[in-house]
Structures are given as structure tokens and as C-alpha cells.
Amino acid sequence: MNETATALILARAQFAFTVSFHFVFPAFSIGLASFLAVLEGLWLKTGRGVYANLYRYWLKIFAIVFGMGVVSGIVMSYQFGTNWSVFSDRAGPIIGPLMAYEVLSAFFLEAGFLGVMLFGINKVGRELHFFATLMVALGTLMSATWILAVNSWMQTPAGWMVNAGGQFVPSGSWLEIIFNPSFPYRFVHTVIAAYLTTSLVVGAVGAWHLLKDRGNLGAQRMFSMAMWMAAIVAPIQIFAGDTQGLNTLEHQPVKIMAMEGHFESHPHGAPLILFGRPNQAAGRVGYAVQIPHLSSLVLKHAWNAPLAGLDSVPRSDWPPVAIVFWSFRIMVGLGCAMLGLGLLSLWARARGTLFSSPLLHRFAVLMGPAGFVAVIAGWVTTEVGRQPFTIYHLLRTANSVSPIGSPGVTGSLLAFVVVYFCAFASGTVYLLKLMAHPPEAHETAPRSLPTRTAGITPAAAMVGGDAPGGAQPAASPRA
Amino acid sequence: MDLTVVWAAIIVFAVAMYVVMDGFDLGIAILFPLFRVGEERDMAMNAIAPVWDGNETWLVLGGGGLMAAFPLAYAIILPALYAPLIAMLLGLVFRGVAFEFRWRDPQHRARWDFGFCVGSLVATFAQGVTLGALLQGIKVSGRAYAGGYWDWLTPFSVLTGISLIVGYALLGACWLIWKTTGVVHDDARRFAKPLSLGMFAALAVVSAYTPFLEQKYYQAWLAWPGVLAAAQMPLAVAVVGVLLYRRIGKGRDSLPFLLTLCLFGLSLVGLGISMWPDLIPGRVSIWDAAAPHSSQVFMLVGAGVLVPVILVYTGWAYWVFRGKVDGGGYH
Numbered sequence: 087m088n089e090t091a092t093a094l095i096l097a098r099a100q101f102a103f104t105v106s107f108h109f110v111f112p113a114f115s116i117g118l119a120s121f122l123a124v125l126e127g128l129w130l131k132t133g134r135g136v137y138a139n140l141y142r143y144w145l146k147i148f149a150i151v152f153g154m155g156v157v158s159g160i161v162m163s164y165q166f167g168t169n170w171s172v173f174s175d176r177a178g179p180i181i182g183p184l185m186a187y188e189v190l191s192a193f194f195l196e197a198g199f200l201g202v203m204l205f206g207i208n209k210v211g212r213e214l215h216f217f218a219t220l221m222v223a224l225g226t227l228m229s230a231t232w233i234l235a236v237n238s239w240m241q242t243p244a245g246w247m248v249n250a251g252g253q254f255v256p257s258g259s260w261l262e263i264i265f266n267p268s269f270p271y272r273f274v275h276t277v278i279a280a281y282l283t284t285s286l287v288v289g290a291v292g293a294w295h296l297l298k299d300r301g302n303l304g305a306q307r308m309f310s311m312a313m314w315m316a317a318i319v320a321p322i323q324i325f326a327g328d329t330q331g332l333n334t335l336e337h338q339p340v341k342i343m344a345m346e347g348h349f350e351s352h353p354h355g356a357p358l359i360l361f362g363r364p365n366q367a368a369g370r371v372g373y374a375v376q377i378p379h380l381s382s383l384v385l386k387h388a389w390n391a392p393l394a395g396l397d398s399v400p401r402s403d404w405p406p407v408a409i410v411f412w413s414f415r416i417m418v419g420l421g422c423a424m425l426g427l428g429l430l431s432l433w434a435r436a437r438g439t440l441f442s443s444p445l446l447h448r449f450a451v452l453m454g455p456a457g458f459v460a461v462i463a464g465w466v467t468t469e470v471g472r473q474p475f476t477i478y479h480l481l482r483t484a485n486s487v488s489p490i491g492s493p494g495v496t497g498s499l500l501a502f503v504v505v506y507f508c509a510f511a512s513g514t515v516y517l518l519k520l521m522a523h524p525p526e527a528h529e530t531a532p533r534s535l536p537t538r539t540a541g542i543t544p545a546a547a548m549v550g551g552d553a554p555g556g557a558q559p560a561a562s563p564r565a
Numbered sequence: 566m567d568l569t570v571v572w573a574a575i576i577v578f579a580v581a582m583y584v585v586m587d588g589f590d591l592g593i594a595i596l597f598p599l600f601r602v603g604e605e606r607d608m609a610m611n612a613i614a615p616v617w618d619g620n621e622t623w624l625v626l627g628g629g630g631l632m633a634a635f636p637l638a639y640a641i642i643l644p645a646l647y648a649p650l651i652a653m654l655l656g657l658v659f660r661g662v663a664f665e666f667r668w669r670d671p672q673h674r675a676r677w678d679f680g681f682c683v684g685s686l687v688a689t690f691a692q693g694v695t696l697g698a699l700l701q702g703i704k705v706s707g708r709a710y711a712g713g714y715w716d717w718l719t720p721f722s723v724l725t726g727i728s729l730i731v732g733y734a735l736l737g738a739c740w741l742i743w744k745t746t747g748v749v750h751d752d753a754r755r756f757a758k759p760l761s762l763g764m765f766a767a768l769a770v771v772s773a774y775t776p777f778l779e780q781k782y783y784q785a786w787l788a789w790p791g792v793l794a795a796a797q798m799p800l801a802v803a804v805v806g807v808l809l810y811r812r813i814g815k816g817r818d819s820l821p822f823l824l825t826l827c828l829f830g831l832s833l834v835g836l837g838i839s840m841w842p843d844l845i846p847g848r849v850s851i852w853d854a855a856a857p858h859s860s861q862v863f864m865l866v867g868a869g870v871l872v873p874v875i876l877v878y879t880g881w882a883y884w885v886f887r888g889k890v891d892g893g894g895y896h
Contacts, residue, residue, distance in 0.1 A: 161658070
């Protein structure tokens, strides 16, 4: 591999590494911010202490997740310039303003109200504090809106022309740029993914504590709320994913070919390849297990509908098929498992065994990290599927990269890897420690000095879930 | 009205807001090892915990705004300053996570405090180096950076890096004078004295060095008739400097911070005299790098509405946490 190609691959690896690490946090904090807003709203409405406790319990977790999202996010806003300067110069007039709107309408909103949300309840009162929580939740959604407009524009560019300097500039309406053809689908799919990811984590934490003490009222509440969310949202997500797939077929058919493993064109109905070994060099899928005509039925809603394959596209425009093929299957497989969990929880709920079914609880614990894996697999599918372009069909990835040699990119990539593993691995340990701690009747506020978290009231000490035999309902916290 | 100038003003405003607001956060972290473990450090940390995230957002606006309003400058400057910028980002990672992690892991609190301090030190030094490297000039060919990995590293950029460490530390000390009581407050007054002298020296050396970096700077500062206006700058700095030094020892708790802000403001004006109207001195002016009119207008609508709103709720957040910090933290 020559020097230029090495530097390009390293720059791509660096972006993939930093953005994958980053997105794990917003995928969680978008959903968690909304969950916190619901909890605090319910607390204000019902006055029930269990909601206040759950709010404080998840707020401590939110503070860590949000902090890691912030520090890994700032890196992203500079990655465009340090490693993809040609892309930044050429696409800056279009994506720059969208990102500026993200900063102005979302980042400041989140950051400005976060301090009040974390530390201000005794200073501003309940109503204003609820308002701060709502603003933080709104900020996370605004952020998703703008950055998905940017990403969608790179997938399905609209409303552009090229100026004398070779830059992509607006050709007319900004609405055409923001509401480019794939944006609405991607937005819905991504935000639901964040909600689903969060509900799986909340459900897993609730299930974990129910396994130890099925009478813990806080654990019951969070598990029940999470399972409602999963049961309602998982089917919607599968439907949303399907419509996004159809949108992709219309605007980025080559990506669909790679996802399906369709190297060959099928003029009389294409099979759905369940599994197989995509071989890019040979241009075929080895050991394919496939269902005839099903792909045509799914994508075109007709048994014999023709579907073009990668053989209709120059090889230089092929994405890396195996990665897209597999990441897509991981995402879909996990999505089906999430649907299964949702349905199982409905069944248990109907039978009245939602809080007393260890099998369901074990399944929920197992599914805790599934959302993160599915989200990353989904992003890998759509981003790798866009290759070899940064702006689909308009700007090649190879022509987007900064004039930085491979030693420089290697050095910075290593530095990112080391620092991220140190910082975010520690953060993950702290998150797991917080989650391992059962929700108590008197959850402390965030940032309590550790000497106070051990439980300063007899009630809190009484319901410590670690105590053997603590499963009697009598020991459960008062709501 | 030339929107390019308006956008240059907005970017400068964002950078100035960042320097002022995150400057004292970073400065407190730089001074962190000088405070005793326990209540003193907790108090210093709590003086910034509710606001640091909002403060840091101005850096994102500075970077993101540069990309949006002056994409060509963004595309040249960031690769040119590759190493210091990556170092800054990594430093800010350790600084940012420390706020939560040090409370979550008492056994390793010393480790996160170390990361908090060193991360802030590295980020500050890198920001100072960035400024110096930009001032001394960047090699450009066509629409891209044309220099090597280490072009940014010169005695001048190291000088500006160290100067910014001193400056932020002074801001941090003055913020603590304002926001804390007791031992921390007294310590902060003690630290601010030598720091103000250091800041004064740093300003003098950087100012004396700058005109000789580029012909253009020499013209702006020392050639007739510009020298008449430019000569007022050192005078103003001297007046503010003396006032600051006298107010650190005694007087209203808010004054040292406000006077230090004046010093930073004057430095910014000096920087403007040197650089205007270039973004990359002698190479790329604001008009060369400007985004098309349509992008400028679109963003200006948003900035015109949202920046005032941001200032209002940021002001509110500061007001909520007004007054002196209590020792144990916020509960």
C-alpha cells in the first residue's frame, strides 16, 4: 500500500474510532434525558416519592454519560478540519451552517441548563428545575436533528451547486438542504434507536435488581416503564427501519446491493440471502443460505420484480460489501431479539408475572447492551455503505482527506485510542458501579460527597439490596 | 453591510467568550495542586462545576463557526496546527471527565485530580501555541496547508503557550477570590500577586516580539502614523496592570477578576490591530475565506435570534449559582 492510501485508511480509522465511541453516549443520553423528563413530570404530577428517587438514581448516571458525550463530541467538531480538511473546505458552506445551528440551538441549551439540572434543585424550586430538565431533553433532540440533517445531506445531497472555488454551495432553499430525501427517515430511525437503547439499559438495570429483590419498588417501576417502551417502540422501529431501507433503495441502491449481498443482477426476482460469505474479489456470496424471491418481495413488494446487482456498477464504486452485509445482519438480528423481549414482557404482564419471572429478567439483563451494538452496527451499515464517497456520488473519500502524512495520523490515532480507553473505560466502570447499586428509598442527589452516599437515613440502610434475604416485600422502600 | 465583517466579529466574540469563561475554569485546574486535598480542592472544583460545560461550548462555537463562516481558513488552519489541536482535545477529555469521576471513585481521586490539572495545563498550552503559530504565519499552497508537522513549534509559539498558562491561572485565581471564602480565598489572593506580575511580563515580551514577526505587524504597530494609536495600548495595559496589582491585595472581591478581564480585552484588541483583516496573516483574508452570501445570511438569522437567548439563559445559570460557594458542594 502506498503512502497516500495508508494515510487515507488511517484517517478513516481515526474518524470511525472517535465517532463510534462518541455516538454510544448520545445514543444513551438522548433517551435518558427524555426518561428523566418523564420521571420528574410524573413526580410533580403524582407526588410519589418513587419517581423522585428514580429521577435522582438515573440523574447520577446521566451526569457521567453526558460528560463523556461532551468531551468526545468536541473531538468530532475538530476532526472534520484536522483530518478531512478538503471535505471541510468543499462542503463547509453547506454543512458548516447546519452544525453551527446545532451548537447554537442544542449544545448551549443542554450545557446551559445542565448545571441547574444537576445541582440546582434547592436553588430554583421544582417547577423551574423541571423546566431545566425539559430544556436539556429538548437540547439532545435538537442536536440529533441538526447532525442528522448533515449526515443525511452527505448520503442524499440536495439543493447544492458548485462555485468557482470548487465548493458545494446552496443553490436556493435551505429547506431543500435540511429536508433532503433521506433526512426524515434517518431522523426517526435514529431517535427511536436512542429511546430503544435507553429502555433496554433501564430495563436491564431494573431486571438485575428484581433478580436480587423482586420487591424493590424502584426496580419494579423502572422495569415496567422500560418494558412498556420496548414493547411499543421495537415494532415501530422495525417498521421505521423498513421505510428507511426503501428510501435507501430509491436514492442509494448500491448500498442496498451491499446490504443484501447482491453481487449479481436478478431480472426475475432476487433471493433474500440470510447468511453467507461475501467475497468482494470474486464478486459472489459463498455458502449462501437464501430464500428465493423474498428480497424482491420485501424491497419491491412483488415476487418477480427485477433487482439490479453490483455487477451493474463499476467496481471502483463498490463499498466494502462484507462489512455492510454483516453489520446489517447484526442490527436486524438484535432488532428481532428486542421485539421478542417486548412481546415476552407483554405476555408476562398479562399473566401478572412481570416482576416475578427470573427468565424474563435474565433475558432483559442480557439485552442491556444490545441497543448500543445495534446502533453502532446500523451506523456502520449506512456509513460504510456510502463508501467510496463522503458526499454520495459527488466527492470521493480519497479526495476529501487532509494533507497529513501517515506518521502524523498514526500518532494521533494511537493517542486517541489510549486516552479513550483510559477515560471511557473508567467511566463505564463507574456507570456499572452506579447501576449495580439498587435504587433506594432515599436516593442522594448527584455529587454528594461519598461519605454521604452510604445511606444517611435508617430507611435507606434498611433496604440495602445487598443484604441476604432482602427479598421480602416488607423491606421494600416506601413510595 | 458586509456580512463577512459581521461574521468575523461573531467568531471573535465566540473566541473571546471562550477565553474569558473557560479561561478561569482551566486556570483553577492549573492551580489545583496548590490547594490542599479535601475541602479546599472540593471548593475550588465546586466554584466551576455547574458552569464549565456551557463555558466549553464557546470553543465548539469558535471551531464550528469558523468552519461555517470561513471554511477555507478552517481547512488550512486545522491541519497546520494538527499536533497542538489534538493535544488540546485530549487534554480537555481528561479535564471534562474529572468533574464527575473524582466524586465517583474516592480511592483514585488523586489520579483524576492529576488528570484534571495536567489535562487543563496541556489544553491551555496548546491553545497558546495555536495562537502563536497562527500569528507567526502558516505556509499555504492553493487551498491547502503546505507546511510540515512541526512548523508550529517555535520559540515564539512556546512563549505564547506559557503566557496563556500564566494568564488563565491569573483568571482562575481571581475567580476564586470572587467566588470563595476562607482558606481558598486567601490562597487565591496570595497566588494572584505573582501571577499578575507574570501576566504583565508575558504581555510585554509577546508585544515586543510580535512586530518583528511580519512586516505587516511592524507597519501596524511601529510605522507612522499608526504608532500614535498603537502607543495607547501599552499605556492602557500599564494602567490596568497597576490597578489590578493593587486590588489583589485588598478591596472588593469581584474587582481583580474584572480587571483581569480588561487585560484580556486589551490583548484581544492588540491581536486585532496585528491581524486585521487576515485570518491567516499575509495569506488568507476574511474575504478570501468567507462562505457564500446565502450561508452567511442563513446562519446570521439563527445567530441573531439564538445568541441573545443563549446569553440570557447562561446569565440565568450563573445567577442561580451566584454568591460564594459553600464548602461541602451543592446539595
